[in-house]
Amino acid sequence: MTKNRATTAPDGKPTPVSGEQAKGEQAKRLHSAVIADELEAEIIDGRLAPGTRLDEQALTERFGVSRTPVREALHELASRALAERVPYRGVLVAEITRERVDALFETMGEIEATCGRLAAERMTVSERAALEDLHQTMSRLAEAGKERDYELTNTAFHTAIFEGTHNLELIEVANALRLKLAPFRKSQLKATERMQRSNEEHAAILAAIIDRDGRKAEKALRRHLMSAAKAVLAKMA
Known part of the structure; x- marks a missing residue:
């Protein structure tokens, strides 16, 4: 029935x-x-x-x-x-210019840096453990060269950081901007070397959050977005 x-x-x-x-x-x-x-x-x-x-x-x-x-x-x-x-x-x-992509990454870098600082200060123990699990999964996927699965887990990793701020307004802004930037972040992860580099950058972000070092997490996320921007803009040259 x-x-x-x-x-x-x-x-x-x-x-x-x-x-x-x-x-x-x-x-x-x-x-x-x-x-x-x-x-x-x-x-x-x-x-x-x-x-x-x-x-x-x-x-x-x-x-x-x-x-x-x-x-x-x-x-x-x-x-x-x-x-x-x-x-x-x-x-x-729509026309996609270097200036527009640069502006998107610059804005996302600042938003994610803020999210990282607050998440390092506010995440619960279980949330930090879940973030570590996501990173371990990404490490295996990067090693295996599984681009699509890595990209999906990468999204989950960053989303967990947004949610770790426990600030609904900031989470909404971060997710809205993430959707606009998602196609470009996805494209730069197609290169195995960039995927592995991304995973190394995540390790620095995770360490700062686990150590509750907000300033270090803020700096690591800003650098992470700058690294992704360089990879995307290089392809547009």
Whole structure:
């Protein structure tokens, strides 16, 4: 027997949603995420030039899906500032300049430095232990050259530091900026040498946080973001 799940109707009353419907929604989200990731990579790599129109119909045919996941993917690209909606022209690939990337990393560096300082002062023992576990996992992934898994764990590592501040406003700001910078941070980790260097930088960050040394954690995170920025900007040269 298929169990129903409740959602909220316009009148505020719950309406049942079947298991099959829930699976369908999950599939749509999965499709949109795959489409967004593929287009993101093409934009970052320069395969989709600035000003290129991202036509919904063409994309539905290319990916073999309906318009809904394509629209969701385009919305996601716009939220990452990789595309923009232009009146009467549709969704266009945004221009990515060195100046913009530099500004994003500079801002993120300061935000993460603040998060690192506060996390070093405020994290609980269990939170510090969990952060250490994430670093150990990343060490194994870096050694094995598992780029995708490393990138996902890397996101979890930085998110744990944000949450370790126990400051909801700062966490919200840090996560919003992380989403904008994520495509660039992801691209620089594709090189094995950079992935291993990133892991070494994480070791310094972790040590400072475990030692409750806020200033040292602040400095380590600022340097970490500067190192990532150099790797990304070098590819844009």
